[in-house]
Amino acid sequence: MTAKIRTTVHNTKKGEESEFSKARLLSTLQKHSKDLNTEFIHLQEIVDKVSQCLPDSLTVNELIELTSEIIASLTTRHYDHSMLASRLLSSKLQKELPRTFSENIRYMRDYSPSKFKRCRKLVSEKLYNNAMKYKEIIDEAIDQTRDYTLDYFAIKTLAKSYLLKIEGKPCETPQYMFMRVAIGIHESDIKLAIETYNLMSKKYFIHASPTLFNAGTDSPHLSSCFLLAMEGDSIDEIFKTVHKSALISKASGGIGMHVSNIRSEGSYIAGTNGTSSGLVPMLQVFNSTAKYVDQGGNKRPGAICIYLEPWHSDILDFLDMRKNHGKEEKRARDLFYALWISDLFMQKVEKGEDWCLFSEDECPGLSDCYGQEFEKLYNKYEEEGRYKKKIKAQTLWHSILVSQTETGNPFILYKDACNEKSNQKNLGTIKSSNLCCEIVEYSSKDETAVCNLGSLALPSFIKSTGDNISYDFRLLHKVCKVLAKNLNKIIDVGDYPIPEAKRSNMRHRPIAIGVQGLADVFQELRLPFGSPESRALNIQIFETIYHASLEASVELAVLNGPYSSYEGSPVSEGILQYDMWGKQPTDLWEWDTLKSQIKRHGVRNSLLVALMPTASTSQILGFTECFEPITSNIYTRRVLSGEFQIVNKYLLKDLVDIGLWSEETKNLIVLNNGSIQDIDGIPDEIKELYKTVWEIPQKVLIDMSVDRAPFVDQSQSLNLFLKEPTMSKLTSMHFYAWRKGLKTGMYYLRTQAASSAIKFTLDPTLNKLKNGSKRSSSEPATLNVKYLKRQKYVSYDSKSDAETDGDDYLASKVNSKSKPSHDIFDEKVIACNIKEPQNCDSCSG
Structure with a gap:
């Protein structure tokens, strides 16, 4: 007792x-x-x-x-x-x-x-x-x-x-x-x-974490993202940049910083008649700064992402800096790493050609140009023999893939796509993105790019009337305009940690409207991720968001005038994001009228839409992150506030409705790593709807990102997921995204430890309908759920991961004589060498 x-x-x-x-x-x-x-x-x-x-x-x-x-x-x-x-x-x-x-x-x-x-x-x-x-x-x-x-x-x-x-x-x-x-x-x-x-x-939208932290306080630092330029190559300039990064982190900001202008290891230093130690020791200073100066006073860790172009001669050391093995003096594991990749590099990998590594002090200007101008300057320096080293492009590519498999880094962004399809191209060459790879803005020594974020909760715009269920685009449009105007207010009322940030934000006024819960929308509307219906809805949602944000920006321009650097921008010349992609919008909204209004009044913001990860704010509203599929139907989520068990509420409701939810069912899903694909007795229709990201071809994720890209004028935090990464799959995946024109080729690479599928069968006695009668597991279940009026489910190729139609084509393009000993098309599964997966960014997620 x-x-x-x-x-x-x-x-x-x-x-x-x-x-x-x-x-x-x-x-x-x-x-x-x-x-x-x-x-x-x-x-x-x-x-x-x-x-x-x-x-x-x-x-x-x-x-x-x-x-x-x-x-x-x-x-x-x-x-x-x-x-x-x-x-x-x-x-x-x-x-x-x-x-x-x-x-x-x-x-x-x-x-x-x-x-x-x-x-x-x-x-x-x-x-x-x-x-x-x-x-x-x-x-x-x-x-x-x-x-x-x-x-x-x-x-x-x-x-x-x-x-x-x-x-x-x-x-x-x-x-x-x-x-x-x-x-x-x-x-x-x-x-x-x-x-x-x-x-x-x-739950229609939510502002970004720094805004939630600091709005209404004595320190209204409301901005999320800062794109910081390395001031220069001298000791004074380097430590001025360290100081800026500390102030930004203190103000709850995440940082993206480009360092391609720092001279490489062994380069001559005139002031001391010595040689440079290169990037690694300098980045370790930033690593310590990120650890010491957390965001907003112990609210979340400081975070800095370092961007480097692959022509920099310290690139191989750079790729190793987050690894969990090797020399400690060469590591800086609390930073994040990203590559700012030119089309020229991708072409040389594709053709199996040589690649030159340079140092900015001896070959200036490579980071200041893109496209044909970059190619011309690169070729000039190569012809003059001014490179530090010449290696096979595929050798460097192999090192990139190995690093991604072990650490999830480096992130991949395509320099030419980011610049050619930017409304800020009139300001100068964009040299980096932000911490999470969705903000693409111009930054320089005198201007630190800033962005204020908010995300629309897409499931909140589902409208149910009796047995009818639909998506309310008009309400989405209306709410999006409110969010756009809120973000404009934040630009004006917020404090800035450094004057260069305020200068940039007041001149260009970029904002970032993102989303959360796209996977929730598809599951509530019963559209399998990647089905034709889901792809059509995906386009309509982001077309609505882009149209609404532009319309709100025009209305603000009528009141306050266009942003300061508007003249000469693509939008000022009638060129919108979808024009840069060579695409036409649907007939959902009246675009010609909007273009006429823009021509007459201008817009208040240089940039409007960016799809951020929403890792924390989506947990507040209870939706899936950004535009990603579900990672598992049952899983444990580890965050600063603790460890939580999460179950897919939509799957649970469906299984309850057809009498299949029980302790045994739950245990089988857990044993099957959150998947229901190998559990007999669950209807195929439900299996198709609740595929996890590991069971969806990555080509689908890339294609859906490409579908909405004409309505995203910044970029997208596109994670990619490979259950069993191979050099072939990774290469195919990256080249497919590059050819499709994406700005962000990959944020994190997520991998899973290889495991053989286990077949489970539900006890037939569990399969009870609501009236208590029993049925055999072979009988079709009657789904007591609402459906859209649409065609039956589409059957998909069951191949997982990133297998694309481009695999054989790409392999055939490589000159066999120039193939390195480590074949970048090797089908062998790459095993993560981290003994404890929970300590591996790529494995643990």
Whole structure:
């Protein structure tokens, strides 16, 4: 028999104590489980589990935390456990804080831990004044019940990194945070602030992490991405750049930095009559800076991505810097690495030709040009013999592929595509992207490119009426315009860590509207990823976003004029992104009218659409990341806030509807690494719909990125996934993306340890329909779900990974005499040499 436990009741003047009561806990759980599936949530079992884990004494808050953790651990039984656990935590937080937003703002503004301790105010005076001035309107607009729409993973993520804290404890609810951000953006324009609050709290869009961290505070650093140029090659210039990177990281910014202008190892130094140590020791300084100066004060680690062009003669050392083996003095594992690759290099790999390695101090200008101008200058230096070294292009390519397999880096971006299809091409040569490879903007010694981000939650625009289900493009268009105007406000009200960043952002005013939950949309609408219907919807969604963002930018230009560097840009000449791709939009929107408006008024922003990873913010709203397929139907997610079990709620609902969801089914999916493809008894229709990214040909991911690219004027954080990477597959995958004209060829390469497929069969006795009758596993299941009116599912080639039609063509183009001993078309599976996959970026994801 369980001993009675005494629990201290907090938040009372008398500090009362009472005995732990199973009945009271059960009543609390019943209150919060309304509208949840109690067929799979066994409340009495939860109460019993909690009672068995109690210590001799604990506080009410500790009891709630313990109960929510126990409930959350059952999420793989049914997704609603996550919702119940979340509601307990949300209710606890709401009871701990003032009942209204205005009272809470006053509490945060007035709080000081000690009159002798230096303490920055939690919220800005401007936010406080606006909150007090409009407190009746604001307090009435807050809907605390919307906290209950967030799952356990979301609440824990918010509590760890996003909600403002006093003495380590959250001092705002999610709803208070959304309102703080809305007022921080719109200040005294309370109508727009309420509109933004409602759209965020109803999950239509969300602003980027730095905006959520800092809006409405005394340090409103709201920008996510900074593209930093190395000031120069001298000690003074290098350490000025180190200082800039530290200030940006302190302000919650992620950094992309190009270093191709730094002289290579062994180059002459006139000032000392010595030779340079090259890139590696310098990058180790940036590595230490990233470790020491985290983003926003221990909210998330500092992050810097280093961009290098493959003609730099330190390239081979550069490719090894993130590896987990080799000489420690040659490693800098806390940085990320990317290549800024010219078409010329890809052509030389394709033809099996030589490739020259140069140093910028002896061969200036290679990083300052692209296309034919770059090719002309490269050939000139080669003819003059000014290269440091000449190697086979395929030898360097092989080193790139090996590094990607072991570390997931370097990322791949194509220099010529990024420059030729940019609306900032009138500013100069673009030399790098950002940390996550989706921002493509001009940066220089005098201008540090900046971008403010927000993402549209695509599943929120699905419209259900009775048995009809459709996608609401008009609502998407309307909400996208709100987000575009919000991001413009952020440019004006935000603080900048360095003056070069403010100068750039005010001149060019780029914004980045991205998405999350594309895979959710396809699964809710029952469209297999890569099916003709999903590809058509993919195009229409991004055409809508591009049209809406341009329309909003024109409306702002009418009020405030076009951005400063507008004249001479492609858009000023009537050339939009789809024109640069040589594509025509669908008839979904009226483009000719929009072009006429642009010609008359101009646009307020140089760039508008970029598809970022949304790794954190998609967890807050509870959707899949950006535009990616699901990685697994059941998996464990490790983030700063902890380790969480995630189950695909759409699959779970389908299996519940046809009587197939059970503990055994769950265990079989877990044993099969989150896949349902080899479990007999699950209908083929469901198997097709819930393929994981490992079961979808990477050609499909690339093709869908190409389909939407004419409506993405920056770029896309395109991860690629190979279960068993080979040199042939990697080469084919990269060349396919390059030929298709993508700007970002690859963000991370994700790999899986090789494993043979195991065939599982569901116990036929589990296959029960809702009326309780039994059927054999061979009988078709009746799906009690909504369908779009469309053709039947499309059958796909079952080949996985990146096998493309271009494989044989590319291999035949290579001169066999010039093939290196390490064949870049070798079909042998490359094994990751990391003994602990959880420590490998590529394996762990």
